[in-house]
Amino acid sequence: MKKFFDHIDEKMVKFLSRISFLSLMVVGLVIVFFLFREIYSMITMAFQADSSTHYYEVLQSILSFFIFFEFLTLIITSIRNKGHVSLIFLLSLGITSLIRVLLTYHDQLIGLIAISSSILLLIIGVVVLKRFIFTEDKNEEHL
Template identity: 55%
Template sequence: MGQWLLQIEKKILAFLMALSSIALVLVGIIITFFLFKEVYHLFTFALAIDTNTIYYDALESILSFFLFFEFLTLIITSIKNQGHVSLSFLLTLGLTALIRLLLTYHDQVFGLVVIAISIVLLLFGMTLVLKQEKGEQHEN
């Protein structure tokens, strides 16, 4: 009876892993579409005659491009590693997102301070994770 349940569990797990991989590929295709759409917008902004009025639109398009690029990189990494993504990679994505937010956020000083403190905390966390990963590599 125990072996039978174990086999059912393995089949369900294999089905869910396949479904997860298919979903990741579909999301990757959609993100790729939006990535190229942002590239198109960047080219139209670059060829525009009146660049003073579309400066912020171009900046928003550039930031959106990098956001889509980071998500696509995350999906590719996840597919390559069968659903596993390293903590240092996720911390790097968070750090770049916060830096991008810091560049565009100008509403309140308190918000800027919170974002800056978050960046420092992420840098501290990345340092700890990288030291731990380096220590594990030397042990092997």
């Protein structure tokens, strides 16, 4: 009886792994679509006559492009490593995302301090992980 349940367990894990892989592929394709849509938007904004008034729109479009690009990189890394993504890679994504938010956020000083503090905490986390947790790991893929 135990063999039967082990067999069902193995089949279920394979099935769910395939569903997860296919879902990542679909999400990746959707992100590629949005990535090209942002490229098209940036190109049309670049050829508009009065580009000085569209500064924040162009900046927002560029930042959106890089967000889609990072999510695509995350999906590619996840597919390559069979669903596993490095913690340092995820922290690095968080740092770059918060830096992008910091570039466009100009409303309140408290918000700027909170975002800056969050960036500092994530950087400290990356340093601690590299120095004390992953000391013997020389894999440059995390970075």
